[in-house]
Amino acid sequence: MKKSSLLLAGVAASVLAAPALAADKDLLVFDWAGFEVPGLFETYKEKYGDSPTYAFYGDDDEAYQKVASGFKADVVHPCSQMVSKYRDAGLIEPWDVSKIPAFADIDPKFLDSPIFKDEGGVWYLPTDWGVTAIAYNPEQVPAEDVATLQVFVNPKYKGRTSLPNSSDDVWALAYLATGVTDWTKVTDEQFKAAADWLRKANENVQSYWADPSEMSQIMASGEVLVAWSWNDGVAYLKADNYPVAFQREAKEGSSTWFCGYVNMKDAPGSEEKAYDFMNSWLRPEAAQPLIDEIGYGHSNTKGMALLSEEQKLDAGLGPINAPILAQVPNDPKLREKQLAEFEKIKAGY
Structure with missing residues (x-):
């Protein structure tokens, strides 16, 4: 089955350099599509009477390339493994955490890296976390089929699977499927085994989704029965009463990740508003709209304590x-190698 062209349309719609949601001209937030949730910037809007201006992207590498090429934003929302690239390129400056009261409530595990915090200051504010696992239609896919990640290479699902157009996520899947749970220590042999597996998985792919809303749409259409998904794609399907299940306990495991905001150097907007935006995001009360609207966990431990265990389990955060592969910062050279190989695999090489 020919791979869908939905990806091209989704990217074109979501990642134009022009602001996608124009509001307060003094703060431009360059963010993942779907994160313009009013509850996350509630106190910002109460103070200024308007929302920040948002521009959107579909994946981390694309966002980095855009700002590295000169696109100007005040804050950007990379996931943890990308922060070193922003630092090495001199694109960001430290946050003044004395202006961020809730910084003390960020779970320490999200700051446990000199890439994020060192003698030069705090370079990264972790805000949200989630998982990547198997989303599937339980009315058409037996539970035993998704008991293993090999469902993505199962000939039964040729042309009925979807993977994210995200190098980090597909390599997390490929490593897990070939027995690797720590991508900070990958040998050449393990890389090759994962690449070979990913080539087999590519043969089953109907489309590579550009953002979770696209993933939910192609599953809802019936074209795709099995997807490697973030929490939010599943949350969107549940909200539409689509039959969906989220399998995090395949025998090979699933992955976890976390993301946050960097403070762009020579930003065009208001520094005061950038801090007000982050203070709204990091307050404990933001955890509720984050899980309600997107299905993600919050970095604020007090915020997570406000959520019920039932909510966390329903969102796939229990x-x-x-096994779990944590998508923590890894060797930048390996990331570039993975990215180049992924592009070859998608092209059929």
């Missing part, structure tokens, strides 16, 4: 009994 504990599991299976």
Whole structure:
């Protein structure tokens, strides 16, 4: 089955350099599509009477390339493994955490890296976290088929699977599927085994989704029965009463990740408003709209404590009994190698 062209349309719609949601001209937030949730910037809007201006992107590498090429934003929302690229390129400056009261409530595990915090200051404000696992239609896909990640290479699902157009996420899947749970220590042999597996998985792919809303749309259409998904794609399907299940306990495991905001150097807007935006995001009360609207967890421990265990489990944020590959910062050279190989695999090489 020919791969869908939905990806091209989705990218074109979501990542134009021009602001996608124009509001307060003094703060431009360059963000993942879907994060313009009013509850996250509620106190910002109460103070200024308007929302920040948003521009959107579909994946981390694309966002980095855009700002590295000169696109100006005040804050950007990369995931943890991208922060070193922003630092090495001299694109960001430290946050003054004395202006961010809730910084003390960020779970320490999200700041446990000299890439994020060192003698030069705090370079990264972790805000949200989630998982990547198997989303599937339980009315058409037996539970035993998704008990293993090999469902993505199962000939039964040729032309009925979807993977994210995200190098980090597809390599997390490929490493897990070939027995690797720590991508900070990948050998050449492990890389090759993962690449070979990913080539097989590519043969089953109907489309590579550009953002979670696209993933939910192609699953809802019936074209795709099995997808490697973030929490939000599943949340959107549940909101539309689509039959969907989220399998995090395949025998090979699933992955976790976290993201946050960097403070862009020579930003065009108001520094005061950038801090007000982050203070709104990091307050404990922001955890509720984050999980309600997107299905993600919050970095603020007090915020997570406000959520019920039932909410966390329903969103796919509870504990599991299976291996986990944590998408923490890894070797930048390996990331570039993975990115180049992924492009070759998608092109059929």
